[in-house]
Amino acid sequence: MAEDREWESTETAVAELHKKIKEAFEVFDHESNNTVDVREIGTIIRSLGCCPSEGELHDLIAEVEEEEPTGYIRLEKFLPVMTEVLLERRYRPIPEDVLLRAFEVLDPTKRGFLTKEELIKYMTEEGEPFSQEEMEEMLSAAIDSESNSIHYKDYITMMVEVQLFKEKNKVT
Template identity: 40%
Template sequence: MEDIIPVNINNDMERRVADAFLIFDIHANKTIDVREVGTVLRFLGCVPTEQEINEVIEATEMEGDNSGSVHLNKFLPHVCQLLAERKMEPSAPEKLFEAFKVLDPERKGVISKDYMVKMMTEEGEPFTEEELEEMMTVAVDPQTGMIPYEYYLNQLLIYL
């Protein structure tokens, strides 16, 4: 039975990954639903694409019973390796600032909320409604309805 397999924790990184995983282990059997994989990765500070999440699921999903579960024994070494290789890390603030400047060719220092929503839903990997709502709550100046992106990026740095 999967839940009696011991999980060996050998270092701080493994402890951090295991602790994050176990927060989402609602049955206390060292498994999580595959739908929680992205949440665990984000909790660890990763910024995975949907493709990267699917790759982690494919590499770690329990075999045989099609349960849609991931066991900590498979998740732990795989994710620790990704973290050690510095995969799925957030972009540097300077890179984000340059990206915002591309969206602001007139260099006004602000981007309209509507334009940003359009970019975040139609270009690249689209944001979900929940992700957009979270971003806009912090990014949009309530008085102007615009996104002063340098201020927004500074707010993000506070949370890092």
């Protein structure tokens, strides 16, 4: 009996994940034909609370793409892969303390902020570089227009609050 309840619980959880994934996918299925532009997959995955690196995102796309890439991803291929990702809790957001330490490495004088120019340099020239679109999105949320800098403790707090809000309200 306990096994039956456990199986039903797992089945219910999977059904809920399928619903959540389909809803996120449908937002970008402009033709209502169960396909989305491959360029939207990262946004869909991130809206589901996952934070894959660009390399991980490319691997996921390769897994759900057709053998002969068409530029579109079909829901029937995306759904099982994304369900597995969510069940395994892969690509979880980076903890707040780790983000803070990362910013502090970029701020050796411990000012508590980075200038816009410093941020652009670090995010586009070091490690896994941001695309122009990613950079503009980050700058619009992070940069204080008066000081033209990012006060990273405030930015991290804001990002954590947004993530908690999304999780609490299941915003996709």
